[in-house]
Amino acid sequence: MDLESLLAAAQDLLAVPSTADRPADLHRALDLVLGFVGPGFTVERFESGGKPSALVHRHAERPRFRIILNAHLDVVPAAPHQFRPRRDGTRLYARGAQDMKVSALVQAQVFRELAGGLPYPLALQLVTDEEVGGRDGTLHQLEQGVIGDFVVIGEQSRLRVVTDSKGMVTAGLRAVGRGAHGAYPWLGDNALLKLHRTVDNLLAAYPVATEEVWRTTVNLARIETPNEARNQVPALAEAWLDIRFPPQDTDLNGRTVQEVTAHLATFCEPGVTPVVHHVDPPHHADRDRPEVRRLQRAAWDQGYRAGFLRKHGAADGRFYYRRGVDAVIFGVGGDGQHGPEEYVDTTTVAPYYRALREFLLDPCGVPAVP
Template sequence: MRNVEAGAVALLGDLVRIDSVNPGLVPGAAGETAIVGHLRARLQASGFVTTVVPAPGRPGRPSLVAVPPGPAAGPALVLNGHLDTVGVAGMPEPFAPRLDGDRLFGRGAADMKGGVAAIVAAAEHLVATNAPVRPVLALVADEEDASLGSEAVIDALPGLGVRPDACLIAEPTDLALTRSLRGFAVVRVRFTGLAAHSSQAGLGVNAVTHLGRLLHAVDERSAAVRAGGGDLMVTVARGGESPFVVPDHAECLVELRTPAGRDSAGALSEVRSLLRPEWYATAELVAHRDGWRLDDTGPAAGLSRRLGDELGTGPTFDAPYWMEAPLWQRVAPTLVCGPSGGGLHAVDEWVDLRQVRALAAALVTVLAAWTPDAD
């Protein structure tokens, strides 16, 4: 088992050294091409059959699927992780992994190259030891932005002969099993006013004033939304162009976080209910994703219990943010568990190497004897 743990830590260092900043977040950034190339070469050398899956219409945004060699025998478990990271502004050496005891610092160390390293090392060991489970690695692009990678890979799996019995996502959770995660929605509201000289304000219609009234309405409504397990806020606001002119346009983005089980598309009605006819406002749903909850029974619930027993954790984490579990749940029962640290999306990001080692070792132990029917 020490070889698996050491292999995961060594791979993590290699992955952090590769710039994989998401160009959807930082225009001109490197993207996932280099890191996919590195992992593909490694997994091919380990005997996996690899397929690069492009994001439709997005050149330079590949994902990687790695399938064990031989016939499709035994239960198939998708091990999923994302390869992209957020930007590196303010980080002096973001791609130079630095050790401080059991902490490894660097961009992506916790979110989520630590989890990727653990699942790759575990999958390689399971294949090398002829374990009865078929670990299928789905290492995807663009999770930090629009989930182009997971959606492309999910569409590609049937053509690759992959019909998973379950899926494990190794997102950072401090090795706790994720019990639920919230959905989200973003609504754009535009206000139309009437321009006039500010010395004759009565001749115009001030769009910024109406924007301010919506800001107040959102603030008043937010307490009730929070009491129901969600969050409501305005995250972007802008309006007008110059002094001495009554502004004839304004807009804002209203964000709603929704508890598991609530339709995130309902955010549009929620926001529209706050608008008044005299504000001359229109609202449109820009993006939305539903929340998710771990199954009570079935393969994911059973695997969650076994993995929790091995790690000494349980299904106690209710994520306040969104992850890609709802996408993978459409394909197979899904669970989320991975190593954490600190500084996610910050300049001092780090991952706890003890958790990276623990996840790699636990996956080997649990999956060597896993059968979904027994759960």
């Protein structure tokens, strides 16, 4: 692999503001990577909810794949300057550099080099909606019959193997009160205050984490009201909640939307109603599976300690986990994910490429890490 050529292609991809609200740029990012893979492969295109995705392989008829390389090409919003990639020493700064466009290009490079000669079916799965839930990309493809035995997701990990991720609840709180003149609050029922008390109840049970902890966390993402007058008691208010939970939280793990709604209702003040949009389970892959050990060994052979990791964020592996398919996260290094100084550590790109090649050439045949 020519590292400089790959990083030049990466800068072209990183310059595309492929956020959920820019469908043309989602298509442009997808087409860039498909062009990078090149001709000679079957390209299946999908679209759901306005989000395009693709599956690349070498078969006339889609088989059950032995291994699927999964990558997302969408990013979270950022200031315009973050879509002007810049290099500073061994860092390449841009939105999506760490999460996860560079890993995606490495996966595409390895796929185009090896897929035609491997003795098993390999697929490259490219999606553009992971940052907004993954249901129109990976999940949609699974619902259309795409399936495999083992999945490598190129999210950032600095060549460590992620076998566990938290589950996720996407929910809201809706408060209904009674409007009144702000000078006469006793004549009204302030929906915002009821909502704040409910949030306080919830955060008393799930305190805001001040350090890394493997427990349930609740992120209060937004509080809003349609009220537009300073001298009016708000009659309506709403909050957004992002809840992440480990398998040990039996109040959430394995529960239905209705059961999670009932659990959240126990924290609600009168007049406040929880609305649960999605409940996604934690993700787990068997650490003793031969492919997991082989991937770990491939990273070890590149000089990386290749330990196991647990991720607090959800990834598309949860959709495979529901179907009994082991999926792991394995990607490049960097820092600043979703932040103003996101970057990829370019010293991890070539080792990641070599480790992926080593793994795919013999996914089960080498002893585990010493």
